[in-house]
Amino acid sequence: xxxxxHLSTDPYKGVRDFFPEDQAFFNYFISTVREVSERFGxxxxxxxxxxxxxxxxxKGAENEELVHDxxxxxxxxxxxxxxxxxxxxPTVARMVAARRREVGYPLRWFSIPxxxxxxxxxxxxxxxxxxxxxxxxxxxxxxADAEIISVAHAVLVAFGAQESDFVLKLGSRNFLDSIxxxxxxxxxxxxxLRGLLDRRAKMPAADFERDIKDIxxxxxxxxxxxxxxxxxxxxxxxxxxxxxxxxxxxxxVRGFDYYTGVVFEAFxxxxxxxxxxxxxxxxxxxxxxxxxxxxxxxGFAMGDVTIRDFLEVRGLLPEYIPTTKVYVxxxxxxxxxxxxxxxxxxxxxxVSVAVDFGEKKLGDQIKTAAKHKIPYLIVVGSxxxxxxxxxxxxxxxxxxxxxxxxxxxxxxxxx
RNA sequence: GCGGCUAUGGUGUAACGGUUAACACUGGAGCUUGUGGAGCUCUCGAUCAGGGUUCGAUUCCCUGUAGCCGCCCCA
Numbered sequence: 185x186x187x188x189x190h191l192s193t194d195p196y197k198g199v200r201d202f203f204p205e206d207q208a209f210f211n212y213f214i215s216t217v218r219e220v221s222e223r224f225g226x227x228x229x230x231x232x233x234x235x236x237x238x239x240x241x242x243k244g245a246e247n248e249e250l251v252h253d254x255x256x257x258x259x260x261x262x263x264x265x266x267x268x269x270x271x272x273x274p275t276v277a278r279m280v281a282a283r284r285r286e287v288g289y290p291l292r293w294f295s296i297p298x299x300x301x302x303x304x305x306x307x308x309x310x311x312x313x314x315x316x317x318x319x320x321x322x323x324x325x326x327x328a329d330a331e332i333i334s335v336a337h338a339v340l341v342a343f344g345a346q347e348s349d350f351v352l353k354l355g356s357r358n359f360l361d362s363i364x365x366x367x368x369x370x371x372x373x374x375x376x377l378r379g380l381l382d383r384r385a386k387m388p389a390a391d392f393e394r395d396i397k398d399i400x401x402x403x404x405x406x407x408x409x410x411x412x413x414x415x416x417x418x419x420x421x422x423x424x425x426x427x428x429x430x431x432x433x434x435x436x437v438r439g440f441d442y443y444t445g446v447v448f449e450a451f452x453x454x455x456x457x458x459x460x461x462x463x464x465x466x467x468x469x470x471x472x473x474x475x476x477x478x479x480x481x482x483g484f485a486m487g488d489v490t491i492r493d494f495l496e497v498r499g500l501l502p503e504y505i506p507t508t509k510v511y512v513x514x515x516x517x518x519x520x521x522x523x524x525x526x527x528x529x530x531x532x533x534x535v536s537v538a539v540d541f542g543e544k545k546l547g548d549q550i551k552t553a554a555k556h557k558i559p560y561l562i563v564v565g566s567x568x569x570x571x572x573x574x575x576x577x578x579x580x581x582x583x584x585x586x587x588x589x590x591x592x593x594x595x596x597x598x599x
Numbered sequence: 600g601c602g603g604c605u606a607u608g609g610u611g612u613a614a615c616g617g618u619u620a621a622c623a624c625u626g627g628a629g630c631u632u633g634u635g636g637a638g639c640u641c642u643c644g645a646u647c648a649g650g651g652u653u654c655g656a657u658u659c660c661c662u663g664u665a666g667c668c669g670c671c672c673c674a
Contacts, residue, residue, distance in 0.1 A: 193609085194666085254672070271674035299674065304600090306668060315674075382673090439673045463674090485674065515633050547635035554636045565633060579636075 198311025205504045210314070212502055213488050214296055217316040220339045221294040224331070226318060229293050231275045233300070237265035239274050239473075254303050268300035272317040272485070273442070273470065280321050280481075281474035289322025289479075308459055308490050318464075319483030326414070329446045329466060330421035332482050336450060336462055337427050339486065344500040347429040350461060354419065354448045355381075355436030357465070359412035363405055373399050381406070384435040385458055406434040414446050444468040448484070452494055461494055462486035504557065509599055510537045511553035515565035517542040523564045526574075526589075533593040554579055560596070 195201045202210055218228065237257050256268040269275055272295060280287065298314045305311055318335050320328050333352060340350055360381075364374040376399055384392050393403055411419070411432045422430045430448075438447040447465030451458065464484025471479040495501045510530065512523045520541050527537040538558065540549045546563065553561050561577040568574050574592060577584045587595055 192665090197665090254674095269674095273674075301672095301674070303672075304670095306670090309673085313674090317674095487674085513635095545631075545635080546633055547631075550634085550636050552636095561636095563633075563635090567633085575634085577634085582636090584634085 196311075198305040200310065200312070204506065208504055208506075209492065209501070210488065213314075213491065216342050217296065217339055217486070218294075220335065220342045221316070221318055224292070224335050224338070226292040226294040226335075229276070229279065229295050231269075231272075231279065231295070231297070233268055233298060235267050235269050235275060237267045239278065240267055240270065254301050256300050256302050269297065270299055270301045272297045272299065272315065273319075273467070273483070274473075276317065276319055276483075277470040277479075277481070278474060280479055281471040284471065284475060284477055284479050287321075290328065291321040292319075293321070294318045308487075308493055310489060314488040316486045317483065318485075319481055321479050321481045323482075324468075324480055326417045326446075327421060328482050329414075329418045330425065332464060332484055333418065333422060333430065333448055334425050334427060336448075336464070336484050336486070337429075340450065340461070343491065343495055345494075345498065347427075349453055349498055350429065350450050350494075351453055352422075352427070352430040352448055352450050353433035353436045354415045354430060354446060355433055355438075356412045356415050356446050357437070357443050358414055358445060359434070360437060362412075363401065367400060369400070377401060378437045381435040381437045382439060408432055408434060410434075418446050438463060438465055440467075442467045442470055445482075452497070454497065457494065457497055459490060459493075461490055505559070506557050508536045508538050508556065508558050510535060510560045510562060510596060511549075511556070511558045512537060512539045512562050512564055513546055513549035513553065514540060514542040515546055515563060519564050519566070519569070522569055526562070526564060526592075529589070530593055530596060533597045535593065535596040535599075550579075559599075562592070 200206070221228070237255075240255065255270050258266055260266050275297075276293065276295065280291065280293075295317050296314060297317065298312055300312050302311065303309075316339070318332065320332055333354075337352060341347075360374070360378060363369075363377070369377065377396075380392065380395055380399075396403060396406070408431075415432050419430055419432065436447055436449055438449070443465045445466030445468065447463070449460040449463040451460060462484055464482070466480075466482040468480045469478055470481060471477075492501070510527075512527050514520060514523045520539075523539050523542075527539045530537045538556075540552065542549070544552075550561060559579055561579055562574050563577075564574070573586050573588050575584050576587055576592070576595065
């Protein structure tokens, strides 16, 4: 036997391989979110996955865990500490701050970066994922908050979701602060309250009520009927825009410290999938890391893995169709050059064509085309070369039609 | 960082502690020199690693490793 130790074919822990079917979905994800973002007048930017580690360290003690335990951080050959970005917001804040005097506001930017986090993976949470980030800078208007939420809404609709499939839940950091002030809670207790609210959906109602009483907050203060003024304003604008599945939810608080105003998350209305599909909110102080001239912002982010899970559950995943439209099979290896010439002619008309070199029998060549889910087949044989007439087979229906050379290009380029 | 579950060909599954580890898909060869995607025949290919219990371990126990799922945290 002489068994040799081989390398594993698994990808690195927590990251994915994108096989062509996966890449096809990914391309669909990218093109859909890009189209929607651009439709709202947002411009695409991009940045390196490498950032100086200080960018994440400077955000305060609360983020120690994120920086020390949940990032890929290493020292480069020049002794610099480098981090694979775990989120995009500090990067975009850095870029905006760098050109804060010249960019012009309101500024609308979006990006589709990959992000890394060093943590144990679980369903819907991997060590690398891709995320749409949409941000609007330089406006304090409630209309800006509403616009960002409506972009999020439009993205989900563009993927085929109905308003009944998801709900937009809005909360408010101002509201949270007002409770803290009213009850005179210290900073620690305020944080505890925020954490409890964040976890509310995941814990039994009785536990939540007990814990909330323990820190001295009456349950009535968190009633969904007591809509804070900022949330109410945004909800009114959204309604005017024709968005009817948004509501106030006092337990929407978002985990990050940098949020300052209205925050929101979208949820699948199917209670079995209670993970947030996307989330965001207003953050008014982020660029202050880079300058004393702060730039206000509001934005949201949506991951490719969570949206894929959502679309799968809802039956909204598009069927896989390869980009290759035509497969040319040959009856005899000697005809390979003829087949390649025919393919070349079709390519000049922007038809995607793959050619078989005839190393297997014709039947097996067709199997290959079918296996690759290529929709059309042309067989090249000496008869066809002589007559100039080719049989085009639709591999989905099994139907065949005869076309002369010139008509082939016309036929395929209309697909 | 903490906890639960799982580990058999490339994939998905099967095997009361007892012959040669079974079945399906996939791959390869053929039936079959140009209408074939099917079918049939043949074939390649596996018990995660180490230790223990036992006459005998894929099966039971321990350790390790890996994966999945939760928790923590949340981008």
